[in-house]
Amino acid sequence: MNFNKHFLYNYLQELGLSINTSKYLNLFILLILFLIVIYAIDIITRKVFQSISVRISKTSKTNFDDILLANKLPTNIAHLVPVLLFFELIPILFYDFEYLKNLITKSFQIISIILAIKIVRSILNSVKDFLKTLPRFKDKPIDSYIQVFMIFAWFSALILSFAIITNQSILAFFTALGAASAIIILIFKDTILGFVASIQVSVNDMVRIGDWITFEKFGADGDVIEISLATVKVQNFDKTITTIPTYALISDSFKNWRGMVNSQGRRIKRALNIKMESIKHLSNEDIDKLKSIQLIEAYLTMRQEKINSYNNEQNINKELLLNGRNLTNIGVFRKYAQTYIEMHPAINKDMTIMVRQLAPTTNGLPLEIYAFSADKKWKNYEYIIADIFDHLLASIQYFDLEIFELPTNLNFKS
Structure with a gap:
């Protein structure tokens, strides 16, 4: 020295x-x-x-x-x-x-x-x-893991700094920490909840980066772009960003569209409301007229033969259409819609295709189309739906059916 x-x-x-x-x-x-x-x-x-x-x-x-x-x-x-x-x-x-x-x-x-x-x-x-x-690793919440490591690193640095400044042992720090644990838990409540939620989200594979989720409570409808310890960022389809607390993913209900994206098709589930006053039985003349529709010509011929054979065997009085077995315009239209959708090139034929009636309501009889489009892209998906319903709405008049609509001012005037 x-x-x-x-x-x-x-x-x-x-x-x-x-x-x-x-x-x-x-x-x-x-x-x-x-x-x-x-x-x-x-x-x-x-x-x-x-x-x-x-x-x-x-x-x-x-x-x-x-x-x-x-x-x-x-x-x-x-x-x-x-x-x-x-x-x-x-x-x-x-x-x-x-x-x-x-x-x-x-x-x-x-x-x-x-x-x-x-x-x-x-x-x-x-x-x-x-x-x-x-x-x-692109869809894994790596940010959450890094933040957890950094929390432990800063916590260790805090302990060492405390020991250096006070010339106290690390044990003394933990003793003081225990006394202030209630305050610490209160201050770092969101961080602790986010830490636990991040582990559960990762272990249960609930959300990945790139997933399309819908979270109505927070107004989120778009793709997950970041998963961190405290928040999940969602880029909505209007390009806005919604920030969701990570713990909300395990405490609230949300919809993850990953299953649809990974499947072979995107579901179409939409109904036509038929005015019930327009539903009726079909006479032989009505059926012969509908045979000019190529998609259901063979079906009508086969069904007409079976129904006539049954009615003749049972000596049914057909002066009244209600008697015996009959075809209805709603049933024939349902078969037409089923056949049309089954032949549509944009529909996945390996998945469920169904046209069904739902329970009647004050807005008419819902005739629901249930199928899956082969193309899952949003723009193409909407085009496929529009194409199908454009055709069905224009076709329904040939079956003497009407779409239910609430009355307008013009109806009241007339």
Whole structure:
């Protein structure tokens, strides 16, 4: 230590400073000089590390080193060099100032911990960005896992900093933490709930990045673009962004359309409301007229023969259409709609195709079309539905049926 002291005094004399100058002035001048030197070393170290990193990234085949460079890992590592150097020089600079030496030593120990955290964060962010470039990890909530690791890292840094500042053991920190646990739980309630929810969402595979979800409570209807510890971001189809708390995914009900996207078709489920006054039995003349419709010509011929045969065998009086077995215009139209949809080129023939009647309502008799379009893209899906119902709405008049409509002002006037 005496050698260091005389060395510094001799260096001051060479700079023209008297050794009788106040020791505080000597300290201040030395501190300024060393800070300048440390800053210069920091600049040089950063440039050297960046230069080496750029050369390595250009020659390597993998893009992971490029990602490390983009996340400033070489820069954060370079900052450690001047910090550690200054840390070694603290006993020399402050040999006559014990209190300042202890204070600055603790400060630089904490700075070293913060730099270590920044290095860890750069590595984790690089791992996250690299995994997102791999197809099998694109839909995984990697951000949540990274945030969990960072929480543990910052928590560990907080414990070490507390131990350094107070000269207390880590056990004392946990004792104080237990006493304040109720306050901590209250402050970090959303974070804790988000942490638990992230684990459950990931384990149960409830939501992935890229999934189309509908969450009416939060007005979300679009694709999941980010899953983090506290929030899930959904880009709606109108390009707005809706932020949903992660824990809401396990506490509330929402719809995930992944099953539809992964299936072989997208469901069509829509009804025509038939005016019940227009439903009637068909006479043989009506049936012969409808035979001109090619899609149901064979069906009508076959059904007419069976019905006439049954009625003749049972000696049914057909002067009244109600007697015996009969075809109805709604039944024939239902068969026509079924045949038309089964032959439609945009419908998946391997999935359910059904035209069914629902319970009558005050708005008429619903005739529901239930099928699956082969094309699942929204725009094409809507076009297929419109094409089917355009045809059916235009065809219904040939069966002497009418679509139910509420009366308008024109009806009341007439």
